[in-house]
Amino acid sequence: MIELKNISKSFDKTNAVKNISFSVLKDETLVLLGTSGCGKTTTLKMINRLIKADSGDIFINGENIKKINEEKLRLGIGYVLQNHGLLPHYTIEQNIAIVPNLLRWGKDKTDSRMEEMLHKLHLPLNLKDKYPNQLSGGQQQRVGLARALMAKPPILLMDEPFGALDPITKESIKKEFLTLDELQNKAIVMVTHDIQEAFELGDRICLMSNGEMIQIGKPTELLEKPRNGLVKDFFRGQKLQLSLKAIEVKNLSPFLEPSADRYDDAISIDHQSVWDILEILAEKPFCRLEINGELKKATNGSLMEAIEKFKATKNGTTE
Amino acid sequence: MEQQNSFFQFISQESDKLLNQTLVHIGLTFISLIIAIIIALPLGVWISRRQKLASSVLGFAGILQTIPSIALLGVMIPILGIGVKPAIVALFLYALLPIIRNTYTGIKNIEPEVLEAAKAMGMNKWQVLKQVELPLAFPVIMAGIRTATVINVGVATLAAYIAAGGLGEFIFGGIALNNTNMILAGAIPAALLAISFDFLLSKVQRIGFKKLKTHLILLPVLFVLCSSFYFLPLAFDGKMLAGFTPEFMGRQDGDIGLRKIYGLKIRTVVISDAVMYKAAYDKKLDVISGYSTDGRLKAFDLITLKDDKNIFPPYFAAPIVNQDVLDKNPTLERILNLLSNKIDDSTMTSLNYKVDYLHQLPEQVAKEFLIEKGLYKSPRNGNGATIKIGSKIFGEQYILAQMYKMLIEGNSDLQVETKTGLGGTKICFDALTNKQIDFYPEYTGTGLLVILPQKPKLFAGIMGDKEKVYDYVQQEFNKNYRIKWLKPIGFNNTYAIMMRRKQVEKLGIKNISDLKENLEKY
Numbered sequence: 001m002i003e004l005k006n007i008s009k010s011f012d013k014t015n016a017v018k019n020i021s022f023s024v025l026k027d028e029t030l031v032l033l034g035t036s037g038c039g040k041t042t043t044l045k046m047i048n049r050l051i052k053a054d055s056g057d058i059f060i061n062g063e064n065i066k067k068i069n070e071e072k073l074r075l076g077i078g079y080v081l082q083n084h085g086l087l088p089h090y091t092i093e094q095n096i097a098i099v100p101n102l103l104r105w106g107k108d109k110t111d112s113r114m115e116e117m118l119h120k121l122h123l124p125l126n127l128k129d130k131y132p133n134q135l136s137g138g139q140q141q142r143v144g145l146a147r148a149l150m151a152k153p154p155i156l157l158m159d160e161p162f163g164a165l166d167p168i169t170k171e172s173i174k175k176e177f178l179t180l181d182e183l184q185n186k187a188i189v190m191v192t193h194d195i196q197e198a199f200e201l202g203d204r205i206c207l208m209s210n211g212e213m214i215q216i217g218k219p220t221e222l223l224e225k226p227r228n229g230l231v232k233d234f235f236r237g238q239k240l241q242l243s244l245k246a247i248e249v250k251n252l253s254p255f256l257e258p259s260a261d262r263y264d265d266a267i268s269i270d271h272q273s274v275w276d277i278l279e280i281l282a283e284k285p286f287c288r289l290e291i292n293g294e295l296k297k298a299t300n301g302s303l304m305e306a307i308e309k310f311k312a313t314k315n316g317t318t319e
Numbered sequence: 320m321e322q323q324n325s326f327f328q329f330i331s332q333e334s335d336k337l338l339n340q341t342l343v344h345i346g347l348t349f350i351s352l353i354i355a356i357i358i359a360l361p362l363g364v365w366i367s368r369r370q371k372l373a374s375s376v377l378g379f380a381g382i383l384q385t386i387p388s389i390a391l392l393g394v395m396i397p398i399l400g401i402g403v404k405p406a407i408v409a410l411f412l413y414a415l416l417p418i419i420r421n422t423y424t425g426i427k428n429i430e431p432e433v434l435e436a437a438k439a440m441g442m443n444k445w446q447v448l449k450q451v452e453l454p455l456a457f458p459v460i461m462a463g464i465r466t467a468t469v470i471n472v473g474v475a476t477l478a479a480y481i482a483a484g485g486l487g488e489f490i491f492g493g494i495a496l497n498n499t500n501m502i503l504a505g506a507i508p509a510a511l512l513a514i515s516f517d518f519l520l521s522k523v524q525r526i527g528f529k530k531l532k533t534h535l536i537l538l539p540v541l542f543v544l545c546s547s548f549y550f551l552p553l554a555f556d557g558k559m560l561a562g563f564t565p566e567f568m569g570r571q572d573g574d575i576g577l578r579k580i581y582g583l584k585i586r587t588v589v590i591s592d593a594v595m596y597k598a599a600y601d602k603k604l605d606v607i608s609g610y611s612t613d614g615r616l617k618a619f620d621l622i623t624l625k626d627d628k629n630i631f632p633p634y635f636a637a638p639i640v641n642q643d644v645l646d647k648n649p650t651l652e653r654i655l656n657l658l659s660n661k662i663d664d665s666t667m668t669s670l671n672y673k674v675d676y677l678h679q680l681p682e683q684v685a686k687e688f689l690i691e692k693g694l695y696k697s698p699r700n701g702n703g704a705t706i707k708i709g710s711k712i713f714g715e716q717y718i719l720a721q722m723y724k725m726l727i728e729g730n731s732d733l734q735v736e737t738k739t740g741l742g743g744t745k746i747c748f749d750a751l752t753n754k755q756i757d758f759y760p761e762y763t764g765t766g767l768l769v770i771l772p773q774k775p776k777l778f779a780g781i782m783g784d785k786e787k788v789y790d791y792v793q794q795e796f797n798k799n800y801r802i803k804w805l806k807p808i809g810f811n812n813t814y815a816i817m818m819r820r821k822q823v824e825k826l827g828i829k830n831i832s833d834l835k836e837n838l839e840k841y
Contacts, residue, residue: 050439075441085436089454102441147440 001026001187002047002155007056009042016042018211019056026154029188031202033195039211040191044157047189048077060155075102078148082160084140086132092143093128099151117146120182138169142176149182156183158190162197174200178271195238199245207231220246244275247307250291255306259288259297266290274303329500336489341508343484346549347403348471348512351410353542355467359415360460363422364448373423380416388413388474392481393593401562401590401598403549406475406483413474414467421463425456461524465517472513476505482562482590482598486512492589495566495743497769559838562590562604566743572768572814573608576630583835592713596621599819606834612664612715612812614672622823623815625830631814632764632778633785635807636715638723639766640758641751642801648704652805654730655758657694658722659806667715667810674714681714685721695725701732709747709756710739715812719760744769752800762812766792766804785811 003023009016017039024030032040045051047058049070058065065073079085086095096117100110118125121142132140141161148156162170174197177183192198198205199219206216215227223243226232235242249272259266266288267280277298280287286299330337366373386394391412395405429452437451453460479487489505492498523538567573568589577583585606590598598604600619609616611623638655645652662670670688673679689695708723710716717739724735738756741747748770750756767778767788781787793804816831828834 048439050435071441071443074439077439079436079439081432081436081439083432085432085439087433087437087451087455098437098440098442102446 001061002189003059003062004043004047005057005059007043007046007053007058009039009046009051009054015211017046017053020208020211020213021056022206022213022216024187024189026187027185028203029183029190029201031198031205032189032191032208033193033198033202033205034208035193038208040208041159043208044159044189044191047155047157048074048079071102075099075151076153076155078151078153078156080141080144080148080156080158080161082163084132084144084164086140086143086147088132091129091131092135095132095143096147096150098147103151105151113150114146117150117182120180121146122176136169137165138173141165141173152182154186156186156188158188160191160193162194163192177201195235195242196245199242207234209234241275244278245273247274247310248272249274249277249289252303252306252310253291253294253296255309256289256291256296256298256302259295266295274307277303326500326503329504333489333504337504337508340484340486340488340505341512342548344472344475344486344509344512345545346547347406347410347475347478347483347485348468348516349542349545350549351407352414352464352468352471353539353546354407354411355414355418356464356542358411359418360422363419363460364426364452366419367423367426377416377420377423380419383412384416388477389480392477396481396594400601401481401483401594401603402588403483405481406478410471410474410478413470417463417466417470418460419463421459421466422456425459425463426452428459429455458524461520465520465524468516468520469513472509472516476509479565479589480591481594482588482604484588488565488568488589491565491743492569494745495564496569497745497748498569501569559585559605560603561585561587561606561608562595562598563587563608564592564595565589567608567814570768571773572631572764577816577831580628580630581831581835583831583838585838599817602819605818605822607817609815609817610713610715610812611815612667612671612810614668614670614675614714616817617668617672618676620820621817622820623817624823624828624834626815627830627832629783632767632782633788633811634762634764634813635785635789635809635811636719636760636762637789637807638719638758638805639751639761639796640803640805641754642797642803643754644706644757645803648706648731648733650731651706651727651733652803654726655723656806657726657730658719658808660809661692661694662688662809664810667812670718671714674718681717681721685718685725688718689722689725696729698725698728699732700728701734703732703734705734705736706758707756708735708737708739709741709750709759710737711744711747711759712740712742716760719808723758723760751802760808761804763788763792763804763807764813766796771795771799 001024005021007020008018020039020043022030032043034040042051046053047065049065060068060073060076086092087098090098093114096114097110100113105113114128115125118127123139123142123146127135127139127143132143135143141164145161162173165173178201190201202219204217205219205222207214207222209230215222215231217225219242222231223235223239223246226235249269252274267277268290277287277289278300281298281300281303286297289296289298362376366376383391388409391409392405395409399405399408433455434447434451437447442450475485476487476490478485479491486505486509489501490509491505493501493503493505563574568587569575574587588604590604590607592609595604595607596609596613596615596619599607599621607621609621609623615621616623637659640651640655670684673684674681686695706727708720710720720737720739724737727733727735738750741750741756741759744761744765747756747759747761751759763785771792781791789804789807796802796804816834818828818834823829826833826837828837
């Protein structure tokens with residue numbers, strides 16, 4: 001879907017981005033992770049030509065973006081900014097309708113799509129006539145996302161989309177983000193400096209430092225097989241938590257005891273990580289999990305044992 | 320003593336003129352404003368794109384702003400002549416800076432993230448400008464237009480100096496004539512215009528671009544409408560054009576007398592005497608109010624029309640001095656009288672010619688004359704008391720002031736300070752009574768008609784006799800102000816109506832009554 005080949009960019013003699021290449025599949029989320037000033041935002045903005053690359057090429061569906069008209073290219077790419085980037089003199093309705101208007105959609109089509117988006121992002125309809133500064137931070141960010149998704153672009157670029165939110169709002173929006181159907185089947189490139197966020201949201205992570213790409217791969221790969229000391233240092237102190245977040249509970253199913261008695265309080269499992277279950281277990285000695293129709297019993301101890309066993313088999317099979 | 324007219328009486332008497340001047344004033348303000356907006360707005364947008372040019376463009380517009388308005392008008396005259404054109408150009412130049420600067424700042428102050436978002440969504444440059452930058456910068460741009468409007472209403476008063484009309488006609492006429500009502504009749508409407516335009520535009524500014532969008536077309540229409548006011552008063556006809564100084568316009572022995580005693584009806588513009596003669600020579604004006612000893616009379620081949628109904632009293636020049644100063648410096652009176660009866664009409668005209676037309680320095684002309692008459696002595700550089708000499712703002716007065724300076728410095732140990740270029744009779748006389756100057760050359764007719772309270776019946780009896788006028792003003796000034804009229808210098812610089820020699824010969828006009836008949840013929 002998106003392919004970067006040997007992209008470099010410098011500003012006033014400092015090399016912001018050095019010779020980066022990667023590709024993003026049409027239904028995956030790639031997170032550009034790194035400290036401030038590592039070149040991740042510059043890389044992101046080169047994809048929709050807000051910044052022009054000095055050298056190298058970017059292809060979208062095999063077509064070099066240099067050959068696509070700037071405006072036409074951007075109309076096909078959703079863009080979410082850290083501070084929502086809503087136009088302060090436009091109402092919420094007008095803000096959301098910007099791209100449809102540029103695409104010359106009819107009013108009916110725009111209106112029904114807008115209602116759908118507001119509904120999906122849990123925004124009340126009466127917000128439409130308000131101005132951005134009358135909304136809470138979380139609402140503003142949701143509107144920003146709605147605006148980016150209005151025309152169903154196949155590509156979505158997000159620049160620290162949760163960066164300006166308080167921790168509680170951030171958690172709830174992240175949860176919505178994971179479950180939003182609009183985000184399935186899209187090539188998403190997201191920039192963040194938050195390691196936890198990268199692990200929760202990314203299918204793959206591209207770790208950057210000083211304009212260079214250090215390692216790219218699945219979250220577990222970066223944890224288990226760091227390419228060098230730099231990668232190891234980056235995750236130091238958070239490794240346990242990250243690895244618990246990187247393991248999905250459903251993979252541990254074979255190693256957990258079944259629970260004989262049926263109770264209504266069983267937690268139905270789809271994408272929860274081990275970390276999520278441990279958080280629940282912080283408040284009670286055990287809980288029941290329903291995984292693919294089977295009922296399992298979990299305690300702190302039994303989860304840890306299951307992880308050990310899982311890792312052993314996984315290593316055994318992969319190596 | 321005749322009751323001084325109240326302000327409201329003045330307004331109702333002069334309501335035609337006032338309306339006319341107000342319309343011209345609004346017109347001048349908005350014509351220049353529209354041109355300024357058309358040029359400054361795109362320029363402001365352009366420099367917001369090209370950072371490197373911004374400081375030089377803003378710097379240049381800033382320099383224009385610092386040029387004193389009267390000097391800017393003066394610079395315009397050789398290039399554009401007199402009248403509307405130079406006035407509009409000058410006003411336009413003043414309106415540039417606030418509009419360029421505010422457009423630039425307004426656009427620069429938009430959050431970069433907002434612009435990035437607009438671009439990232441797929442807007443092109445024009446869409447970003449039209450839908451994002453201009454609407455967001457609108458309040459700031461409007462503030463700039465407001466500032467420019469208020470500046471223009473103020474500067475437009477100066478347009479009267481170069482025959483472009485406007486409320487300045489009353490203001491400068493009033494200053495020259497010591498007529499407070501007249502000053503207020505110009506100043507109050509000008510202030511009200513500034514305040515009301517500022518208020519209306521502030522309303523527009525607050526409504527905001529977004530809600531205004533559909534009505535935005537009204538704004539230029541309104542501006543154009545206001546501009547067209549300028550042309551309304553020009554609608555009435557007139558085959559000859561007269562240019563009179565602000566002072567002449569309001570004097571009994573001026574425009575008022577011409578209308579009342581001769582019944583002269585002529586289209587009239589107000590103009591500063593600095594450019595009046597040249598304008599007559601260039602056929603921009605047909606009839607002007609000049610001074611009979613003015614050097615430019617000779618230079619521009621102008622003819623004085625005979626005052627056949629005696630509306631212009633004698634204007635013999637003599638220094639008028641504070642009595643206190645004469646008492647403190649007993650030698651002073653003798654020294655100042657050295658000049659008495661030394662300069663006759665033709666001598667004064669040729670001295671004026673050297674200064675006004677040949678552009679010699681007044682000092683040089685004064686010195687040459689004194690040497691020729693054997694009156695010049697090298698300065699003693701004494702350290703006695705300082706005598707402050709004033710002068711009005713035309714060549715003759717500069718020459719006389721210089722002569723007195725040299726005479727005092729050469730014949731006594733007194734020191735001299737000159738305060739030349741005081742803007743009119745009122746300013747000069749007020750400076751004298753407030754002891755900011757010690758003496759200045761004044762004319763008997765001016766003393767009689769402008770400074771002293773009006774007594775028309777008495778005046779009618781003495782008007783034609785120069786001795787009687789001199790005796791009367793000397794006596795009254797001494798009584799009322801403790802100011803002494805010294806001996807007359809000799810020449811009679813009376814007001815005179817002038818026309819081009821060729822035109823006079825062609826039309827067969829000899830006196831003012833002939834002019835009146837000629838105007839009514841068709």
